[in-house]
Amino acid sequence: MHYRSYHRLGRTPAYIADTAGQWLLSEGLFLTGGAGYYYYFLRNSAPGRAVGAGYGYGNVGFAFERQGWRLDVGYFFTQRRAELLSAYPSADNRVAGSLSWHF
Template sequence: MLKACFHNRGPWALFAALLVPCAALHAGIADDLGALAPGGSLALTSNFIYRGVSESDGHGAVQGDVHLASRGGTFLGIWASTRDPDIEPEASAVLDLYLGHRFALSSTWSATLSGRTHSYLGASRYEPSDDYQQIIASLTYLDGWSISITAIPNAVHWWFYTRLGRDPAWVADTSGQYLLGRGVFLTAGAGYYRTQGTGSGMERATGYAYGNAGLAWEHGPWRLDVGYFLTQEAAQRLYPYPVDPHKVAGTLSWQF
């Protein structure tokens, strides 16, 4: 149903659809859910960059998140973003459903375990599905620094523009922010994506590194991020669309 709704309708259909659950949450749905607290965000970005690679081929995207969280640390939600339908798998949007739990280890440290399913909306019906699932374990210090390990049991394995099938993949990444003052933060992150292989040559295991650095400014529910993104050229072997190793992107988001 969701794939049919977003097929060939572009970013504004997704933006409008995200506003519906946002309005419902603020209309009093929280009263019916007891201990579950609603929240979320809406964002406009100049470039949808995911693990160092642009899903929007250098163009802008509309993004949104709606979630529910319990006082005990359990959370569930939905996240979505528009993307360039001219690149594989010809989907106009991506949709993530996620469920997890946050464990308070101390007054400064916490750990989170979550699962996500990543779906391409409006993808070509004549090609195999590129949807996949992932399990994420992360450790966070004071909401200012985090490190995570992600396991993807069924990642699609590409060799440039040739689809080889599916293989397990792993991702290790870290990110942090440091308050400079007056709502201004210094931000940075780095990661490494590696897919397992089943042989030699183009079927061998391979991976790439990526990172970013920038500044962010927060004022009330608003946040503006501007950053420089660097991606190892080896990423081109794992994605069936152009990979730009040097990118600058900005994102304006509203939290509710």
């Protein structure tokens, strides 16, 4: 689904390519990061013609693991086009974190 200003534009084909990784810095401490690109087709008034557009996104952060617990904190970013096409206000740049327990 593609949106503009909270109005649904419709369903169109989309393609995503991304990668992510983590690098051990010291015991239990990781540098994390990822990057990707989202490409989609926009509907056009000309029959049989589709116009494509896309945007990049990514994240960088740190993770800490100890005794089954993991704390992740990162900065997530997108190109401005993602903010314009998302129906949700969270498509902008922001810091986020999560705490998980592995049992």
